[in-house]
Each structure stands twice: as C-alpha cells, then as structure tokens.
Amino acid sequence: MVAGALVATHPYGYPLPAPPLASRIRCVWGQGWRVARRWARVFEALDALHPLEPLGYLGTLGVEPSLQGRGIGTALLAHWLAGLDREATGAYLETDRRENVAFYTRSGFRVLGETEVLGARIWRMRRPAASDGRPARSVLESAPSS
Numbered sequence: 001m002v003a004g005a006l007v008a009t010h011p012y013g014y015p016l017p018a019p020p021l022a023s024r025i026r027c028v029w030g031q032g033w034r035v036a037r038r039w040a041r042v043f044e045a046l047d048a049l050h051p052l053e054p055l056g057y058l059g060t061l062g063v064e065p066s067l068q069g070r071g072i073g074t075a076l077l078a079h080w081l082a083g084l085d086r087e088a089t090g091a092y093l094e095t096d097r098r099e100n101v102a103f104y105t106r107s108g109f110r111v112l113g114e115t116e117v118l119g120a121r122i123w124r125m126r127r128p129a130a131s132d133g134r135p136a137r138s139v140l141e142s143a144p145s146s
C-alpha cells in the first residue's frame with residue numbers, strides 16, 4: 001500500500017509543461033467538458049497569483065486516510081523542504097483546507113494571501129529560503145520524533 005505521496009516541482013519547474021494532447025483528451029472524456037472547464041479556470045486563477053521568483057512548488061501532498069495523523073505527511077514535507085534548504089530555496093503552495101494552514105505553518109510556511117476561486121477559499125502559502133543552507137529551525141521542529 002502507498003502510505004503517502006508528495007509531488008512537487010524544482011524551483012524552475014513552474015509553470016509545468018502542458019500535458020500531452022492524449023492525456024488532455026482522456027481528462028475531458030473522463031470528467032466531462034464542464035468539469036474540465038472549471039478546472040481550467042481554477043488553474044488560470046492560481047497561475048495569475050503564482051510568485052514570479054523561483055520557488056519549489058508543492059503540487060500535491062496526500063496520506064492514505066487510514067494512516068493520517070501519524071506523522072507521515074510531516075515527514076514527507078520535511079524531506080522535501082530539507083532538499084530546498086540545502087539549495088537555499090523557498091517554497092510555495094496553495095491549499096483549500098483551513099485545517100491544513102496550521103499543518104503547513106508548523107513547517108515554516110506563512111500565509112501570503114487568500115483568494116476565492118469558483119466559491120472556494122484558497123490559502124496561498126510561502127516558506128522563505130534558509131539563508132545559510134542549513135535546515136530551517138521549523139523543519140527540525142516539525143520532523144516526527146520517532
């Protein structure tokens with residue numbers, strides 16, 4: 001079983017290249033044109049607010065529901081952020097869950113702004129680069145103890 005996954009870009013990896021035409025057709029086919037159009041509007045709105053500076057971008061973080069709350073999400077995040085800290089690079093993410101704001105704040109993210117897209121509230125969060133290449137204190141603090 002996959003316990004959790006984190007998908008992120010490297011600092012110069014955003015914007016992501018457009019998916020191949022066949023994948024786009026599969027998406028429209030599977031979700032329907034209306035849903036695909038709504039997703040496109042979400043991506044366009046968030047893209048317009050994406051910081052211009054090169055930042056690691058957290059695309060997705062998820063933990064298998066039966067394993068949530070055991071430190072897996074924090075560990076995945078700490079591993080990714082430690083790599084960015086070694087490169088003295090900051091990080092950026094969006095979340096539509098209020099409870100996740102505290103989760104990411106514990107790893108050094110701060111709310112950059114809030115926006116509303118298609119009626120959903122979205123928090124945009126940024127984590128500054130570690131200035132001296134050592135892991136930021138917040139990563140060490142948020143790493144699981146076991």
Ligand SMILES: CC(C)(COP(=O)(O)OP(=O)(O)OC[C@H]1O[C@@H](n2cnc3c(N)ncnc32)[C@H](O)[C@@H]1OP(=O)(O)O)[C@@H](O)C(=O)NCCC(=O)NCCS
Pocket residue numbers: 060061062063064067068069070071072073074075094095096097099100102103
């Ligand atoms: C958010 C998520 C990745 C956190 O991973 P995790 O392994 O459950 O988290 P950890 O055990 O490392 O840390 C627990 C903290 O996560 C936060 N959290 C958010 N949603 C949670 C959930 N459904 N279950 C448990 N903790 C959750 C809480 O702040 C919790 O802190 P607390 O114990 O003080 O309440 C995970 O709960 C998840 O996959 N949620 C659904 C998908 C999602 O929202 N992904 C993020 C998209 S931006």
